[in-house]
Every structure is written in structure tokens, then in C-alpha cells.
Amino acid sequence: MDTLRSLEEIFVKFSKPRIFRARELLLPDYVPEDLPHREKQILKLGSLLAPAMAGSRPSNIFIYGLPGTGKTAVTKYVLRKMLEKAGDRIQATYVNCRQNNTNYSVLFEICTQLGEKVPFTGLSLAELFKRMRRKIDSKASLVIVVLDEVDHLVKKNGDDLLYYLTRINLDLTRAKVSVIGVTNDLKFMEYLDARVKSSLCEEEIVFPPYTYEELEDILKKRAEQALNPGSYTEEAIRLCAAIAARQKGDCRLALDILLKAADLAELEGAPRIEENHVSRAYKELEKDVVVDLVKTMPLHAKLVLLSIIHLTKEKPKIIITGDVYRKYKDLCKKIGLDALTQRRVSDILSDLDTVGLISTKIVSLGRYGRTKRIKIAASEKAILEGIKEDPTVSTLLPFP
DNA sequence: AATCCACAGGAAGTGCTGGGCG
């Protein structure tokens, strides 16, 4: 059909929105002026950081809570408020260690945010650290370093950087540094050296999951600001809250679903968001995550995934690493590719497990060895949809 | 009780990219 006309229709719909009043208030990185049901955590973080206002160094702080419990929002919120009051006596840097998951890129981010120009590659870590320290110590101020999702950094690179960061005050003469570590993985503490652990966790703040009632309240308030009056039903809001409550009180998920449901309703020209928009939004959201994940994966990871799908189709009995590897070599041969080693494929399987596309469990089959039992953990349809975009792999699809 | 399978996953190294510095 006429693509151009449909495209124009979409633009027109969104240029005269009936649902949205301020769509950006539902975007994932928006930090609202008001964070309901996190008053305790806000006050605790505030009082821990308060000594900074009088020029003394606050303790290092460790923040823990499941995904979508407001850790990042509260941290950003409190820092923003404090910086407004403190002027230039306090500086803050915020680094997401999932996006910047190497020592170099974390230091690069900190330097850049402090206004120190450094190249994004090329220097030694020691040089980078030295420049950061010099920059920090050039003013008699306090620098608060927030490392969000710090577990990602530590799991990949060890805790060296954290160690030096928590000890940097020994080498500073005028300035001071406080570190705030944020994570949703409490087990990550086990990866830490005892010295780092005791230093980073001078103080701890725990973020409990939101309850259903709290989620409902938050969504109602946000919907009032972001959506037009009468453009949504109460049932729709409640369904969002209920889904998110089931997913361990994940507020980000709740807001994501609401945004997607609103987009759907807007696109369809519906007068208001109904429950069916919400449930469809949830399904699509889940699917989109998987499709995007698969699409952006390296070639051989796609081949490994495809091997597993082939195997599940062939025989429903349990699938182990050896099966996958044989199948994978098969597929490589078919398209004239050099297969990777089994050691490497084993790592790829672990990667696929950590992103949640498959689930693995180490099992011992007695005489028949010790290996991994492998299952697909995401929607097969969504995975195949992601794979089929890759021209190299798409020829191998089970049902073209 | 000993054996031994089929791997898991650590350690170290290679070759490459994309840069730095003097």
C-alpha cells in the first residue's frame, strides 16, 4: 500500500496527540520532581551526604535494590538537590557501568564529566588515573563518584579500579572523593576484595521492591502529568501496576508498559488507553527486547542460538553442550564458515544465559559426564525474528 | 570403592583495532 500516506498519517496523529500531554515524562531516564514511596531512602541518602555541605567527606555508600526500585532515580534526585544548594564546592559524576563496562571507559567518563579532556583510547590506565586525580585535586572541592550497576564493571574487570578509587583520598591534598556504588546484584559483594568491601560499604541503603498499591499510586500520579485527562481508564493503570508488581515490583517496567500502551492507543486513534492496550503493550515489549537483543548479537552467537532451536525441534529430550556444538559445526559447514572452538562456544552459551535468551544448568550425567543442560528461555518466535534479519544466517532457518 | 566421562571454566597468550606519545 501507500507507505508514504501511512507514514504521514502517523506523523499527523502524533503531532496532534489526544492521549499525550507530555510524553517525555514517561521516558525511562526521566527523573520526576517527586518520588513517592521512596521518602525513607531519599532522607537516608541525604543525611549520609549532608556532611559534604560542611566540607567534610561523606562516607562511601553502597546502594542495593532490585531493578526498577528507584535506586538510580533517587540517587540522581538527591545529588541534583544537593548540587543546587552547594554551588561549586561539590561536584558529582555519574557513570553507568553497564554501558561503560571497562576500566578505561569509566575513567574516561569521570574525566570528561569533570571537564578534563582525555582521549577515548590510547592512554595507559595509570596515566588516565593520574590525570583524573590531578583534575580533582586542582580545586578544594568534594567529588562524588556514582558508579551505577557497578557489578557489571567488577565482574568483567575485577575490583582494581574500585580499590584505587576508594584509596584516592590518601593522595589528594585539597580535594576529597566519595564513592557511591549502586547495584541490583547483592551477590556481587563476593567478588570484592575485603579492603574494597569494607571501604565501599561504610554505609548501606536498601531499596525494597514497590508494592502493588505503591505502583498504582506512582502510575496514577505520573499519568496525570504525562497524559490528557480522560485519555486512560483506571483499569488500564491498575493492570500496569499488577503486571509490574508480579515482576518483583519493577516500576520501570510499569512505566515502560504504560508508555507503550499509550503509544499504541495514540497510533490507533483510540480515545483512551484500555486494558487491551496494556496487555498488548506488555507482550510487544517482551518481544521487542528479545528481537533487539538477538539482532545485535555477533554472528556466531546467532548460529549457536539457531543450533539450539534446531535441536529443540528435532528431539524434545534434554540438550547438552556437546549436542549444541556438533549442530553448530554442522551449520557452519553448510554456509562455509570456520567454526569456533568448543571452549569459545561454551563462553557464548554462558553469555546467552546471562542475557536470558537461554537457561542453563550444570548437571552430572554420571558415567556420561558433567555438562550443561540447555533450554530456550525466550520466545522462540521472537528469537527467530531477530535471526532472520541476518542475511548470513537466515538461509539456515528451520522454516523459511 | 574406584573409575572415568564430557564437559566447566581458569590462565595465558595471540592478533587485531584504534588510538596515544615523543
Add this chain to the structure above:
DNA sequence: CGCCCAGCACTTCCTGTGGATT
């Protein structure tokens, strides 16, 4: 220019192991 750096994707070599079978 030549040498240095970090990071990545990967290989090679390796030690460790739960439990059915012998």
C-alpha cells in the same frame, strides 16, 4: 615513524568434578 596502551574475540592448554557404571 616506531613503540606503547586497552580492549576484544578468540585459541591453546589446562585442572577440576558429580555421580552412573564397573
